[in-house]
Amino acid sequence: MDWLDAVKWDRDGLVPVIAQEVGSNDVLMFAFMNREALARTAASGRAVYWSRSRKRLWFKGEESGHVQQVHDIRLDCDNDVVLLKVTQLGHEPSIACHTGRHSCFFQRLEGDQWRGFDPVLKDPETIYK
Amino acid sequence: MDWLDAVKWDRDGLVPVIAQEVGSNDVLMFAFMNREALARTAASGRAVYWSRSRKRLWFKGEESGHVQQVHDIRLDCDNDVVLLKVTQLGHEPSIACHTGRHSCFFQRLEGDQWRGFDPVLKDPETIYK
Numbered sequence: 483m484d485w486l487d488a489v490k491w492d493r494d495g496l497v498p499v500i501a502q503e504v505g506s507n508d509v510l511m512f513a514f515m516n517r518e519a520l521a522r523t524a525a526s527g528r529a530v531y532w533s534r535s536r537k538r539l540w541f542k543g544e545e546s547g548h549v550q551q552v553h554d555i556r557l558d559c560d561n562d563v564v565l566l567k568v569t570q571l572g573h574e575p576s577i578a579c580h581t582g583r584h585s586c587f588f589q590r591l592e593g594d595q596w597r598g599f600d601p602v603l604k605d606p607e608t609i610y611k
Numbered sequence: 612m613d614w615l616d617a618v619k620w621d622r623d624g625l626v627p628v629i630a631q632e633v634g635s636n637d638v639l640m641f642a643f644m645n646r647e648a649l650a651r652t653a654a655s656g657r658a659v660y661w662s663r664s665r666k667r668l669w670f671k672g673e674e675s676g677h678v679q680q681v682h683d684i685r686l687d688c689d690n691d692v693v694l695l696k697v698t699q700l701g702h703e704p705s706i707a708c709h710t711g712r713h714s715c716f717f718q719r720l721e722g723d724q725w726r727g728f729d730p731v732l733k734d735p736e737t738i739y740k
Contacts, residue, residue: 485723500629500638507636509629512692524720556716557725559708563641565716579688587685587694591653594614596686 486517490562496532499564503576504553510570510578511586513540520555520564527552529566546580546609548572575603582606615646619691625661628693632705633682639699639707640715642669649684649693656681658695675709675738677701704732711735 489497496514503510513531515523519539522530529550533540543549554567570576579586581602588600618626625643632639642660644652648668651659658679662669672678683696699705708715710731717729 485720485725488725498627498641500641502638509631509638509694512627512629512687555720556728557718557720558641558715559710559712559717560715561718563715565638581688583688586687586689586692588688589686589690591614591684591686596614596617599685 486521488561489517489520489557489564490560491517492562496534497562497564499531499566501529501550501566501568501578503578504567504569508585509587510550510568510576510584515564523552523566524555529568543572546572546577548577548609550578573604577603577609580606580609582609615650617690618646618649618686618693619689620646621691625663626691626693628660628695630658630679630695630697630699630707632707633696633698637714638716639679639697639705639713644693652681652695653684658697672701675701675706677706677738679707702733706732706738709735709738711738 495516499513499515501510516532519530519532529542529552531540549571550568552566552568556565570578582604583600583602589596590599624645628642628644630639645661648659648661658671658681660669678700679697681695681697685694699707711733712729718725719728
């Protein structure tokens with residue numbers, strides 16, 4: 483069986499994907515892939531997602547330069563979630579989030595409010611120009 | 612605004628949740644929460660998910676004893692994914708997966724095959740008895 487057939491694609495033909503940074507083990511971001519995105523990720527060693535808003539393949543870093551080099555592709559026990567181990571390229575310290583932060587998970591629940599917790603490392607206006 | 616209203620619930624009223632282990636930073640599992648599950652998680656400091664298969668609240672560890680103590684609740688840049696920082700209780704070394712493994716992400720893509728990569732720490736038959 484094709485390894486891509488082992489993945490349980492959801493009703494939209496997508497699978498959720500977690501990107502985790504090699505070394506720090508930080509969770510950088512969460513996105514989706516369709517079959518072609520996962521096939522291209524495995525073949526190229528660079529993360530390719532499916533943009534649900536733009537309805538097209540999203541070569542991570544295509545605009546920002548913040549490419550993800552993929553070291554390891556994991557599948558969970560139910561075959562319906564993918565975990566990528568990546569090196570986040572393009573900026574030092576690494577930026578995965580479109581807001582210019584290291585990780586997309588920068589909002590922290592404090593009492594009954596979400597508060598921004600991690601600093602902006604680069605102004606998004608200079609990332610996407 | 613209620614902090615729960617800041618979350619962008621999907622068309623099923625759910626939000627995807629990543630559970631990450633404090634200390635190791637390992638990604639343990641991926642699941643979903645509805646509004647009540649997230650509210651109860653925040654109030655109790657124990658992870659409560661929504662079981663899509665059983666269509667009910669799932670108090671993580673209710674059968675296995677593998678409870679998750681929640682230290683930190685994060686929200687991503689789009690307000691539609693939650694990241695929990697947890698201590699995985701109930702077994703040493705820690706077990707989050709129903710297969711008796713540390714993490715649910717134990718299958719690794721090697722060439723064109725998924726291979727089990729991490730050991731079973733406890734027989735599932737003795738976990739769920």
